[in-house]
Amino acid sequence: MTSVRGGVPSQDRLIFIEARVLATLWDRNRMVCSLSDPSLFHSLFCWLRIYIPRYRQLLVLGDVPKETRHLKGVRVLDGGDLPSRMAALEQAFSDEETGAPPVQVVGFGLEAESFRMLHRRLDRGWIAFFPGLTKKTLEDEGLPVHEEIALEGGSLFLLDPPPADLSPEEELLLETASCSPAMKDFMIQMRQIQMNLAFQAIHTEIEADRPVTRPYLSETLRIKEKGLKKILHLGQREQRLNLESYIKDTPPQIIEFLKSLSRESDLALAALFDREELIGYARYRECFFPSRNILNFKRILDRMGNSACDPGRPWFMEIRAGDKTVHIYQGRFLYGFLLEGGAKNSSFRNRVRERILALERKPSGRRGAVGLTGSE
Amino acid sequence: MSNTLDLFQPDEEAGGASGAFTAEGQILTWNASPPEKAVEQQESLIPAILELTESARLAELPAFEQILIEGSDKKILLLRVQGGGPFLFLMGGKSLDVVSALEKLKRAAEAVGAGLKEPK
Numbered sequence: 001m002t003s004v005r006g007g008v009p010s011q012d013r014l015i016f017i018e019a020r021v022l023a024t025l026w027d028r029n030r031m032v033c034s035l036s037d038p039s040l041f042h043s044l045f046c047w048l049r050i051y052i053p054r055y056r057q058l059l060v061l062g063d064v065p066k067e068t069r070h071l072k073g074v075r076v077l078d079g080g081d082l083p084s085r086m087a088a089l090e091q092a093f094s095d096e097e098t099g100a101p102p103v104q105v106v107g108f109g110l111e112a113e114s115f116r117m118l119h120r121r122l123d124r125g126w127i128a129f130f131p132g133l134t135k136k137t138l139e140d141e142g143l144p145v146h147e148e149i150a151l152e153g154g155s156l157f158l159l160d161p162p163p164a165d166l167s168p169e170e171e172l173l174l175e176t177a178s179c180s181p182a183m184k185d186f187m188i189q190m191r192q193i194q195m196n197l198a199f200q201a202i203h204t205e206i207e208a209d210r211p212v213t214r215p216y217l218s219e220t221l222r223i224k225e226k227g228l229k230k231i232l233h234l235g236q237r238e239q240r241l242n243l244e245s246y247i248k249d250t251p252p253q254i255i256e257f258l259k260s261l262s263r264e265s266d267l268a269l270a271a272l273f274d275r276e277e278l279i280g281y282a283r284y285r286e287c288f289f290p291s292r293n294i295l296n297f298k299r300i301l302d303r304m305g306n307s308a309c310d311p312g313r314p315w316f317m318e319i320r321a322g323d324k325t326v327h328i329y330q331g332r333f334l335y336g337f338l339l340e341g342g343a344k345n346s347s348f349r350n351r352v353r354e355r356i357l358a359l360e361r362k363p364s365g366r367r368g369a370v371g372l373t374g375s376e
Numbered sequence: 377m378s379n380t381l382d383l384f385q386p387d388e389e390a391g392g393a394s395g396a397f398t399a400e401g402q403i404l405t406w407n408a409s410p411p412e413k414a415v416e417q418q419e420s421l422i423p424a425i426l427e428l429t430e431s432a433r434l435a436e437l438p439a440f441e442q443i444l445i446e447g448s449d450k451k452i453l454l455l456r457v458q459g460g461g462p463f464l465f466l467m468g469g470k471s472l473d474v475v476s477a478l479e480k481l482k483r484a485a486e487a488v489g490a491g492l493k494e495p496k
Binding site: 297315318 | 393413416417419420421424427428431432434435436437438439440441442443444445446447448449450451452468
């Protein structure tokens with residue numbers, strides 16, 4: 001089913017097409033599948049199914065193929081009249097906002113009236129299969145086609161534009177390109193469930209009034225900026241919750257500071273705290289050193305500050321341990337660095353001190369960025 | 377052994393300290409300046425240092441060799457000596473010269489070497 005019309009496509013071309021299909025289904029965009037032979041509905045559906053997150057409620061309606069009816073996790077909506085089936089669908093969609101699993105609707109060979117009701121009432125989360133449907137018919141129905149993907153024996157019509165950045169999908173498909181279908185299914189589902197759970201966790205943190213910063217999420221969830229963007233976007237598509245405004249951005253001058261350290265060959269990790277809040281975090285190479293360790297060291301030195309052995313502020317601490325060296329600076333902010341393998345730690349210390357002094361001289365971040373209040 | 381540990385005396389300044397103790401906090405030697413500050417120094421410094429070394433262990437760092445704290449008021453240098461121990465050698469003070477303190481501590485550590493036995 002993945003073959004497209006017009007000869008055998010290259011691997012890159014296939015990934016490009018597949019990424020658009022995956023993104024469409026993952027983002028709950030609307031899709032219409034048209035096949036000249038309706039007996040192929042089931043096999044096309046099976047191909048698409050691995051891209052639909054398994055945690056969604058899969059509701060099927062219309063002239064559902066017999067084999068599809070018996071698939072695990074599929075709930076067939078039949079019985080009752082059309083308005084009551086639509087009311088049930090709308091109820092399932094509105095329950096998403098209160099935490100019910102998101103819904104994915106799949107309609108097979110729907111009657112014109114059923115299809116009209118589906119696309120007029122539901123702005124996302126549905127796929128419709130039709131025999132021999134053309135782009136013109138769809139557009140006459142008031143559904144402009146954003147993109148047509150030609151398949152052997154039919155077409156996929158994407159009604160909504162896929163996300164501008166398809167790199168999360170492309171990376172996932174490249175990772176799974178040499179896997180068996182079962183392993184590919186597992187890996188895609190695992191990533192989708194992981195992102196859904198990450199969104200739930202972020203939501204819970206925000207509801208609990210915990211300060212949530214991008215660096216904190218990046219470190220805790222072990223994701224890069226684009227991964228976090230995808231998680232938040234999916235939450236918006238699935239639960240209609242926009243959490244962006246609750247997450248504090250890394251101030252631009254801290255991003256600059258962290259970027260300026262990327263040329264340090266021995267530096268594995270840098271973390272910056274404003275009081276106890278992680279406001280900057282960068283991993284320059286693969287390593288495991290949770291930033292809370294830096295806070296733990298700082299707390300011990302804070303306690304020393306209340307005793308006869310108070311080192312005074314600002315302070316610097318260096319721990320040399322095997323091939324690792326930890327540097328911690330307590331100035332206006334708390335800075336922690338993990339160095340690996342090198343013998344040039346003292347020159348690093350001098351270079352980073354210059355940068356810290358420059359950073360601490362800078363005024364607070366621009367409007368909308370987290371304020372740099374300092375720990376004084 | 378006391379001769380060896382005499383190799384590192386604190387600087388002649390108020391609040392200077394040098395000493396050696398076990399990883400469990402048992403003191404082998406302690407020199408304070410002025411001497412009457414010894415108990416106060418030991419009571420505040422040793423638990424904090426042991427907490428720091430335990431935190432380094434929990435952070436899954438390899439066994440540390442050296443910890444340096446440089447504050448605006450005091451500097452503290454700690455060296456971990458494995459032979460028969462581990463033992464922790466410390467030197468601290470307001471105007472501690474880290475390079476020469478490190479030399480002194482290393483010489484003391486070498487001199488003590490494997491001959492240093494944990495007290496019963």
